[in-house]
Amino acid sequence: MKQGVWRRWSAISIVATGAIVLTSGCGSKYFVLHPAGPVGEKELHVILWSAVLTLLVIVPVLMLLAWIVWRYRDRPNNKAKYTPEWSESRLLEIVWWGIPIVIIGILGVYTGKVTFALTQPPEKDAKPLTVYVTSLDWKWLFQYPGQKIATVNYLNIPTGVPINFELTSDAPMNSFWVPSLGGQEYTMPGMATRLWLEADKPGTYYGHGANFTGSGFADMSFHVKAESPAQFNAWVKSVRASAHPLTTAGYKQLRKPSTVGDLTFSSFPPNLFNNTVWAEGGRYMQNSMPSMSSTVSTLGKNRGLTNHSN
Amino acid sequence: MSEALKHFADTYLMWNEGYLIWISDILIVLASIGIVAALTYFKKWKWLWRNWLTTVDHKKIGIMYLLAALLMFFRGGVDALLLRTQLAQPGEHFLSAEHYDQIFTTHGTIMILFMAMPFLFALFNIVVPLQIGARDVAFPYLNAISFWLFFFGAMIFNLSFVFGGSPDAGWTSYPPLTELGFDSGPGENYYLIGVQISGIGSMATGINFIATILKLRAPGMKLMRMPLFTWSTLASCIVIIFAFPALAIALALLTLDRIIGTDFFTMYHGGDPMMFINLFWVWGHPEVYIVVLPAFGVYSEVVATFTRKRIFGYSSMVASLMLIAVISYFVWAHHFFTMGAGADVNTFFAVASMMVGIPTGVKVFNWLFTMFRGRIRTTLPMLWTLGFIPNFAIGGATGIMLAAAPGDYQYHNSYFLIAHFHQMLIGGVVNGMLAGMYYWWPKMFGFTLNERLGKWAFWIFNIGFYICFMPQYALGFEGMQRRMYTYPTDMGWGSLNFVSTIGAYLMGIGFLFIVWQVLYSLRHMEKDTTGDPWDARTLEWSLPSPAPHYNFAVIPTISDRDVWWEAKEHHHTSDLLPKVDQIEDVHMPKNSARPFLLGLSFFVAGFGVIFNWYVLAFVGLAGIAACLIARALEDEEEYVLPAEEIVATEQSLGRV
Numbered sequence: 001m002k003q004g005v006w007r008r009w010s011a012i013s014i015v016a017t018g019a020i021v022l023t024s025g026c027g028s029k030y031f032v033l034h035p036a037g038p039v040g041e042k043e044l045h046v047i048l049w050s051a052v053l054t055l056l057v058i059v060p061v062l063m064l065l066a067w068i069v070w071r072y073r074d075r076p077n078n079k080a081k082y083t084p085e086w087s088e089s090r091l092l093e094i095v096w097w098g099i100p101i102v103i104i105g106i107l108g109v110y111t112g113k114v115t116f117a118l119t120q121p122p123e124k125d126a127k128p129l130t131v132y133v134t135s136l137d138w139k140w141l142f143q144y145p146g147q148k149i150a151t152v153n154y155l156n157i158p159t160g161v162p163i164n165f166e167l168t169s170d171a172p173m174n175s176f177w178v179p180s181l182g183g184q185e186y187t188m189p190g191m192a193t194r195l196w197l198e199a200d201k202p203g204t205y206y207g208h209g210a211n212f213t214g215s216g217f218a219d220m221s222f223h224v225k226a227e228s229p230a231q232f233n234a235w236v237k238s239v240r241a242s243a244h245p246l247t248t249a250g251y252k253q254l255r256k257p258s259t260v261g262d263l264t265f266s267s268f269p270p271n272l273f274n275n276t277v278w279a280e281g282g283r284y285m286q287n288s289m290p291s292m293s294s295t296v297s298t299l300g301k302n303r304g305l306t307n308h309s310n
Numbered sequence: 311m312s313e314a315l316k317h318f319a320d321t322y323l324m325w326n327e328g329y330l331i332w333i334s335d336i337l338i339v340l341a342s343i344g345i346v347a348a349l350t351y352f353k354k355w356k357w358l359w360r361n362w363l364t365t366v367d368h369k370k371i372g373i374m375y376l377l378a379a380l381l382m383f384f385r386g387g388v389d390a391l392l393l394r395t396q397l398a399q400p401g402e403h404f405l406s407a408e409h410y411d412q413i414f415t416t417h418g419t420i421m422i423l424f425m426a427m428p429f430l431f432a433l434f435n436i437v438v439p440l441q442i443g444a445r446d447v448a449f450p451y452l453n454a455i456s457f458w459l460f461f462f463g464a465m466i467f468n469l470s471f472v473f474g475g476s477p478d479a480g481w482t483s484y485p486p487l488t489e490l491g492f493d494s495g496p497g498e499n500y501y502l503i504g505v506q507i508s509g510i511g512s513m514a515t516g517i518n519f520i521a522t523i524l525k526l527r528a529p530g531m532k533l534m535r536m537p538l539f540t541w542s543t544l545a546s547c548i549v550i551i552f553a554f555p556a557l558a559i560a561l562a563l564l565t566l567d568r569i570i571g572t573d574f575f576t577m578y579h580g581g582d583p584m585m586f587i588n589l590f591w592v593w594g595h596p597e598v599y600i601v602v603l604p605a606f607g608v609y610s611e612v613v614a615t616f617t618r619k620r621i622f623g624y625s626s627m628v629a630s631l632m633l634i635a636v637i638s639y640f641v642w643a644h645h646f647f648t649m650g651a652g653a654d655v656n657t658f659f660a661v662a663s664m665m666v667g668i669p670t671g672v673k674v675f676n677w678l679f680t681m682f683r684g685r686i687r688t689t690l691p692m693l694w695t696l697g698f699i700p701n702f703a704i705g706g707a708t709g710i711m712l713a714a715a716p717g718d719y720q721y722h723n724s725y726f727l728i729a730h731f732h733q734m735l736i737g738g739v740v741n742g743m744l745a746g747m748y749y750w751w752p753k754m755f756g757f758t759l760n761e762r763l764g765k766w767a768f769w770i771f772n773i774g775f776y777i778c779f780m781p782q783y784a785l786g787f788e789g790m791q792r793r794m795y796t797y798p799t800d801m802g803w804g805s806l807n808f809v810s811t812i813g814a815y816l817m818g819i820g821f822l823f824i825v826w827q828v829l830y831s832l833r834h835m836e837k838d839t840t841g842d843p844w845d846a847r848t849l850e851w852s853l854p855s856p857a858p859h860y861n862f863a864v865i866p867t868i869s870d871r872d873v874w875w876e877a878k879e880h881h882h883t884s885d886l887l888p889k890v891d892q893i894e895d896v897h898m899p900k901n902s903a904r905p906f907l908l909g910l911s912f913f914v915a916g917f918g919v920i921f922n923w924y925v926l927a928f929v930g931l932a933g934i935a936a937c938l939i940a941r942a943l944e945d946e947e948e949y950v951l952p953a954e955e956i957v958a959t960e961q962s963l964g965r966v
């Protein structure tokens with residue numbers, strides 16, 4: 001009797017939770033499930049495939065569990081078979097060692113393929129745009145080396161163009177994440193990492209630091225505005241014409257722990273990003289980024305450093 | 311004078327930080343007064359010292375571990391409720407960013423190192439010697455040292471909240487955030503020293519139980535006749551002795567960075583913060599297997615007992631335990647797929663991590679087929695085990711999803727990850743430890759716990775779990791990061807967070823039911839006079855509950871895997887009872903105050919290091935040296951328990 005009540009209550013609460021999760025879901029705020037670019041899409045495919053493949057195992061397990069517990073419960077008049085000594089079956093063992101091995105084989109190969117693909121630009125034909133990202137306490141500095149402008153806590157990008165984000169930090173390690181566009185990458189002091197992203201649809205996308213950096217961490221959000229290449233170029237022009245430059249002194253000020261709003265700069269000190277990475281002998285992660293080697297060697301030459309590969 | 315006092319109160323006692331500190335201070339003072347008063351009133355000081363603080367008996371050490379684990383469960387749980395209260399709605403100001411950061415750091419550290427670890431050490435201690443037919447562990451004195459190092463490490467860590475400030479950089483303590491330049495207070499030192507001290511104890515426990523299991527088994531108990539809980543202890547201890555040194559090194563180097571200014575993990579001067587992160591997870595990932603393997607062992611014992619059936623696929627179960635132990639060393643980099651290591655490295659660690667799913671999946675199927683064609687009794691240990699399986703299936707599935715590196719780029723450091731590891735650590739480890747506690751409770755204390763209250767606890771805690779953590783998977787897809795102390799309204803995360811907080815409170819209520827259950831059962835005791843209240847299968851149930859302090863009057867000879875079950879089936883349980891003419895004098899280890907004093911010395915030394923008070927540190931180190939020298943000069947560490955006394959005890963228990 002009591003158990004019946006309990007079961008009903010637990011059923012109600014589980015259904016209620018599910019309903020809340022689902023009804024509040026399926027909107028566009030489920031960034032990861034509604035990617036706005038090819039990188040996020042590839043990652044979503046991995047997410048969905050891994051979910052489907054694991055469901056192949058866990059759904060039968062859960063059904064089997066429910067059935068077994070009901071069928072073999074210890075009741076005096078339970079007529080189900082009882083075989084207390086039965087404890088070995090080679091066939092069954094082969095089945096449940098085998099099935100997971102097959103599933104993980106499939107998922108492993110697919111995972112490897114996508115992991116390698118994501119180190120390449122999402123589109124081969126379009127000329128990529130490079131953005132240098134520096135995480136600071138507690139703000140984001142974005143530099144456009146091609147356009148020679150810089151922004152803080154927001155960035156504009158053209159749609160349909162692969163963006164080559166080169167990432168570092170001049171503060172504790174953070175992680176650069178724009179869930180609508182794709183997965184994240186750490187920003188680490190003394191190192192540079194690369195992340196390819198691309199927006200196919202115009203829109204404003206939420207971004208946030210994903211690795212804890214102290215008391216101002218919750219304020220480290222930024223937004224990415226994707227617009228047509230023409231609009232992007234117009235924006236660059238207007239920034240160059242109207243904003244103030246970021247000076248070396250200005251950067252030193254910016255570097256101090258604080259939270260700020262959106263800022264726009266018409267220029268930045270030359271080599272600021274490289275100097276940040278190489279301050280007191282930073283190192284590029286050469287092995288991992290074959291396509292970055294050109295940048296690395298230029299950097300080495302520029303700084304007269306040749307000796308810093310690990 | 312008053313200025314100096316105010317300075318002290320603000321700097322060390324942090325009285326300027328508000329009511330959370332004041333409440334904690336008041337509670338600590340009241341609890342201390344209460345304990346001292348009770349001990350004095352009931353004249354229990356001597357009893358405390360003789361029977362507990364100086365004991366080397368594995369059963370008593372196990373009980374002290376259990377008590378400590380439950381207390382830390384409470385502390386870590388209160389931390390969790392404070393966090394969830396702060397996150398219940400957007401823009402909440404219940405906690406400041408600084409307090410929130412401290413509390414999530416202490417929550418994580420306490421739950422892993424000062425709740426899960428002592429909980430499993432409690433079960434190792436209480437169960438393993440009884441299961442393999444031993445009179446104690448291989449090194450009882452070292453065992454006591456392990457406990458007191460854990461205890462004083464935990465004390466130091468817990469003190470931080472009210473004296474000088476808690477660590478606030480997460481339980482993972484990544485540099486350079488934890489270097490002096492960004493984190494100058496004593497908080498991070500508390501973390502480094504507290505975890506280091508208890509970690510030394512953990513390594514010693516690992517060594518101790520490997521030696522115990524390999525060398526002290528009763529005659530006839532071949533490795534492949536060992537109960538699966540003992541196997542899981544062996545697997546877990548092997549992982550401990552290979553993994554914990556990496557943590558010890560990482561913590562020691564970071565400590566050097568902070569106290570004498572080296573540059574191992576600093577941002578500049580050639581320091582490499584990623585090296586810490588690698589070392590940390592070289593320990594950190596095996597650590598989760600250290601805590602979950604013994605839980606697997608508990609489930610195996612519980613499932614076999616409460617279905618009255620042999621465990622299905624015993625050899626496969628042993629193989630999968632060992633396989634998990636080995637694979638656990640090849641997966642650590644999945645904690646930082648987003649570090650920018652190459653696709654080759656990420657693919658290797660992704661596939662290795664997925665492979666953990668194979669042996670764990672096998673275990674689940676073996677548990678299911680143990681129940682298949684059995685007779686399932688839904689007692690409390692079995693309920694927690696049944697509750698574990700769906701948790702582990704869902705958590706395992708999300709684990710495989712996380713292991714797929716490109717997917718992880720999106721889940722990393724989001725609430726999806728938080729939901730996943732809580733499902734594994736609560737659904738996997740806490741369920742297992744509680745199942746183990748209920749299962750062996752009568753063996754520890756000689757009475758069973760009230761079933762009705764226990765069922766309330768089980769249902770409230772488990773329903774609370776799903777309400778708390780299922781929404782967090784969704785929050786991850788909505789882009790919510792972990793460790794944000796608050797979030798803006800316009801993100802739309804409010805409703806799911808609110809639901810999650812309700813779930814957390816339900817879990818808290820579930821825990822209170824367990825406390826009520828224990829207190830109720832102490833008053834209305836259902837004594838276990840048989841020694842075998844569950845109709846169980848393994849050797850420990852052939853002993854009276856609780857077992858006499860020498861465990862076995864005569865070490866039995868083992869002829870079967872489920873030796874007690876077989877004896878009952880074939881009506882020769884008397885083979886496992888002692889015969890008067892076989893009972894001989896027994897050498898037992900002597901109690902010693904030194905393990906306690908050694909722990910205390912570590913505490914003093916650690917405290918000195920934390921605040922850079924080197925005189926104090928030196929006093930502590932001198933204490934450590936004195937304890938070690940005294941031990942080295944000791945001649946008689948054992949005493950003889952005469953046969954007559956054993957015979958008398960066994961007669962009073964009706965066993966001879």
